[in-house]
Amino acid sequence: MARGKHPLMKCRHCDAKAVVNMRQHKLALCGPHFVEWVHKQTERFIEKYNMFTRDERVLVAVSGGKDSLALWDILLALGYRADGLYIGLGIDGGLSYSDESHRYITEFIEARGGDLTLHTVDVAGIYGASIPDAARLTRRGREKPCSVCGLSKRHIMNRVAREHGYDVLATGHNLDDEAAVLFGNAMVWSVDYLSRQGPVLPPSHPGLARKVKPLFRFYEREMAAYAIVRGIEYMYDECPHATGATTIRYKELLNQLEESSPGIKLQYVLRFLKAREQHGLFAQVREQLDLRTCPTCGQPTTNDGACSFCRMWERVNDRRIEQGL
Amino acid sequence: MVEQQQRRSTPAEDEVILTYRRKTFTVAPGMTVRDAITRCGLSPEATLAVIDGELVTDEVVLQAGDRVKLLATISGG
Ligand code: SF4
Ligand SMILES: [Zn+2]
Ligand SMILES: [Zn+2]
Numbered sequence: 001m002a003r004g005k006h007p008l009m010k011c012r013h014c015d016a017k018a019v020v021n022m023r024q025h026k027l028a029l030c031g032p033h034f035v036e037w038v039h040k041q042t043e044r045f046i047e048k049y050n051m052f053t054r055d056e057r058v059l060v061a062v063s064g065g066k067d068s069l070a071l072w073d074i075l076l077a078l079g080y081r082a083d084g085l086y087i088g089l090g091i092d093g094g095l096s097y098s099d100e101s102h103r104y105i106t107e108f109i110e111a112r113g114g115d116l117t118l119h120t121v122d123v124a125g126i127y128g129a130s131i132p133d134a135a136r137l138t139r140r141g142r143e144k145p146c147s148v149c150g151l152s153k154r155h156i157m158n159r160v161a162r163e164h165g166y167d168v169l170a171t172g173h174n175l176d177d178e179a180a181v182l183f184g185n186a187m188v189w190s191v192d193y194l195s196r197q198g199p200v201l202p203p204s205h206p207g208l209a210r211k212v213k214p215l216f217r218f219y220e221r222e223m224a225a226y227a228i229v230r231g232i233e234y235m236y237d238e239c240p241h242a243t244g245a246t247t248i249r250y251k252e253l254l255n256q257l258e259e260s261s262p263g264i265k266l267q268y269v270l271r272f273l274k275a276r277e278q279h280g281l282f283a284q285v286r287e288q289l290d291l292r293t294c295p296t297c298g299q300p301t302t303n304d305g306a307c308s309f310c311r312m313w314e315r316v317n318d319r320r321i322e323q324g325l
Numbered sequence: 326m327v328e329q330q331q332r333r334s335t336p337a338e339d340e341v342i343l344t345y346r347r348k349t350f351t352v353a354p355g356m357t358v359r360d361a362i363t364r365c366g367l368s369p370e371a372t373l374a375v376i377d378g379e380l381v382t383d384e385v386v387l388q389a390g391d392r393v394k395l396l397a398t399i400s401g402g
Contacts, residue, residue: 018382019379028382066398066400176401177401180401224373252371255368255371258370
C-alpha cells in the first residue's frame with residue numbers, strides 16, 4: 001500500500017518523511033538523520049559527562065533488550081573499544097526468557113560479522129543455582145527474584161570488569177529508567193541513593209570499573225525507534241518477573257505527565273543532577289558513605305564481614321545441601 | 326483464489342485495524358496515530374506505530390485499510 005497518501009511530516013534536515021517526532025526537542029527526523037542524531041548526541045554525552053575516552057576499554061552489559069543492544073551498536077559505530085557481557089540468569093517463565101535473550105545477542109554479533117567479544121556468565125553453572133532457584137532458597141526473594149537478581153548482576157558485572165581489566169562498565173539505562181528510579185527514590189527520600197544516582201558512578205573502590213549510562217538522556221521510546229530503524233532484532237517480551245514492578249508503574253505515571261507537558265521527564269532528571277552538582281544537594285550524605293572490603297570476594301560493602309552477595313549465595317548453597325539439591 | 330481474498334478483506338477495507346501484542350483494535354479512518362493509540366487505552370509516550378514495516382510519526386492521519394502494528398516501549402523491572 002502506498003504510504004504517499006498520508007500527509008507527511010518532514011525531516012528537519014531533508015525532504016524525506018520523518019519517522020520519529022521528539023516533542024520534547026521539537027525535532028522530527030527521517031531514519032538516516034535520526035540515526036546520525038543519536039550517534040552525535042551519544043558522543044556529546046560521553047564527552048560532556050567524562051564517561052570514557054577512545055583509549056579506554058568498555059564493557060557493555062547486554063541483556064538482549066533494545067536499550068543494551070542499541071548501546072552496543074552505537075558505541076561500535078562511534079569507534080569505541082566496546083565488548084559485551086551477557087549474564088545468563090536462567091529465567092524461563094514459560095517463554096524461555098534467558099535463552100531467547102541470548103539468541104538475540106548471538107544474532108546481533110553474527111549480523112556484525114561475528115567479530116565481537118562477548119563474555120558470558122552462566123549463573124547456575126558458576127554459582128550453583130539459577131536466579132529463580134536461588135531466590136526460592138533464600139528469604140531474600142520468596143515472592144520475586146528481583147532483589148537476588150539485581151544483587152547478583154551488580155556483583156558479576158564488577159567481577160568481570162575487574163578480571164578482564166575493563167576501565168568502564170556501560171549499561172543501557174535510558175531517561176525513563178533514570179526518571180522512574182529518581183521518582184521512586186524521591187518518594188521515600190532515600191538520601192543514600194539520591195546522593196549517588198546519576199549517569200556516572202565513579203569507582204567506589206580500588207580495582208572497580210567506573211559505571212556509566214551513555215543513553216541516560218534518550219527517551220525509552222527513542223531507543224525502541226533506534227532499534228527498529230537500525231534493524232536490530234531484540235527481545236521484545238519483558239522478563240516474566242517484571243510484571244507489576246513499581247518501576248513500570250512510575251514510568252506510566254511519568255508518561256501521563258509527559259503527554260500534556262512534553263519534556264517534563266527530561267527536565268526532572270536534568271534539574272535534579274544540576275541541583276546536586278551545582279548546588280551541593282545531598283553532598284553531605286555522599287561524604288558519609290563508609291565502605292569496607294568483603295573478605296571473601298574483595299568487592300566493596302557496607303557490611304562488617306562478607307558482602308550481601310557472598311552472604312546470600314552462602315545461604316543458598318547451605319539450603320541446597322540441606323535439601324539435597 | 327483472488328476473489329476469495331477480496332471478499333475476505335472487503336468488510337475491513339473502510340476501517341483501520343491496529344494490533345498490540347495479542348490484541349486487535351478497530352478505529353475509523355481520519356484519526357491521527359496519536360489519537361488511535363489513546364483510543365486503544367495506551368500511552369502515546371510508550372508506544373510506537375509501524376505501518377507496512379515502517380515507523381510512522383504520531384501526527385500521521387490514518388487511512389481506510391491501514392494495518393497498524395503498535396509496539397510497547399516500556400520495559401524494566
Ligand atoms: S525483572 Fe527482576 S528477575 Fe527479571 S531481569 Fe529484572 S531484576 Fe531480574
Ligand atoms: Zn532527513
Ligand atoms: Zn563478597
